[in-house]
């Protein structure tokens with residue numbers, strides 16, 4: 001596997017320093033409990049030491065977590081903001097939870113360290129998965145998700161995700177997100193793309209491969225228009241306000257926020273790897289904050305490597321994602337002698353492993369992705385990104401290699417996004433509901449943000 005950044009020398013901001021949480025706070029809580037789910041023990045750090053599987057079943061967790069050293073507003077000079085719901089993160093998950101909470105009548109305060117354009121959500125290309133085609137079904141989507149997850153998914157979470165994903169697409173459309181229509185459909189049905197591991201066309205997309213930009217742009221507009229949502233940009237969560245028995249809000253670098261409920265929506269941690277598709281802020285902040293406050297974490301060992309990122313070591317273009325939907329439309333992977341060597345539409349872990357094996361066998365640091373059969377107008381931003389990196393994808397295969405892409409593990413939560421720490425919720429990539437098992441099925445992540453975001457806000 002590509003080297004972890006920690007082994008390669010830290011040349012990016014170090015997690016705990018960026019978060020302002022001292023090493024003592026984070027590391028002294030290394031007690032490990034165990035939770036069983038789907039026949040497997042989930043190692044949970046800092047949460048409960050019990051073997052009761054409650055934190056991964058459908059019930060809200062009421063167990064007392066291990067007491068954390070405690071963080072409170074005492075000593076902060078800034079006045080405390082009081083709100084019903086504090087949302088940490090301004091990607092798809094955070095924006096959607098804030099909106100839904102406001103629609104339910106709550107006053108929400110959303111803090112985001114980085115601008116919208118630097119969230120993984122904004123960068124999302126392929127789309128979101130939902131069983132919408134007449135010959136498809138949530139059960140079939142669920143089976144594909146379980147297959148990709150290598151037997152380590154939590155089946156209730158998979159069922160919830162796949163059953164509610166079509167409704168999430170409908171809700172986004174009602175809120176004004178414009179997904180690409182199928183030009184061949186007389187009744188305006190949506191265009192559905194195919195991606196690896198899916199047995200049917202079910203990826204809804206917008207602007208070709210600019211789905212994240214289209215969705216988050218619209219949600220951000222709605223959030224800005226809402227009188228019930230206060231947005232604090234360029235504001236970082238430093239620690240959760242907690243004595244270890246419950247979460248009372250969040251400490252930020254602009255002051256404390258007291259909240260009846262606090263939602264972590266801080267994204268993943270794949271930017272900790274040397275070659276990554278993620279924005280640099282994706283350094284596992286949610287897991288660090290939750291762990292320090294006493295909430296349980298799980299599955300941190302499962303990081304997904306996307307098979308096809310631009311391989312240009314030393315260049316700013318290294319790690320640029322070339323969406324899986326390209327392979328769904330016929331793009332081929334070629335080895336050093338120009339031959340196909342794998343099924344391009346197998347699940348991601350299989351394709352990434354096949355590429356790494358072939359690189360080893362050929363003694364190269366990349367394979368090639370042949371886009372010559374793909375109409376550039378279907379994926380304008382991808383072709384533009386390749387050109388910006390100095391390639392002519394219409395006439396020349398581009399070098400690709402696997403890159404760290406998505407963290408399956410995170411803050412343990414139940415089907416309503418409640419963590420093991422009362423009044424603390426986790427949604428989106430920072431959460432671990434068990435829906436992805438050991439290997440997320442392509443395009444299930446955005447669907448997860450909306451399905452579980454709606455449940456958290458309800």
Ligand SMILES: Cc1cc2nc3c(=O)[nH]c(=O)nc-3n(C[C@H](O)[C@H](O)[C@H](O)COP(=O)(O)OP(=O)(O)OC[C@H]3O[C@@H](n4cnc5c(N)ncnc54)[C@H](O)[C@@H]3O)c2cc1C
Nearest residue numbers: 089090091093113114121126127237267428429443445446
């Ligand atoms: C290039 C790329 C393409 C992708 N394509 C797809 C796709 O087509 N389909 C799909 O389903 N998934 C895709 N994914 C994955 C998907 O985009 C993410 O998993 C998902 O968008 C995560 O959303 P999120 O809201 O949880 O986190 P993010 O969108 O990463 O947002 C995290 C937010 O938290 C903020 N934050 C972080 N730490 C702090 C802190 N300490 N204090 C305050 N704020 C903080 C950040 O500034 C940011 O606003 C893609 C990912 C990448 C990188």
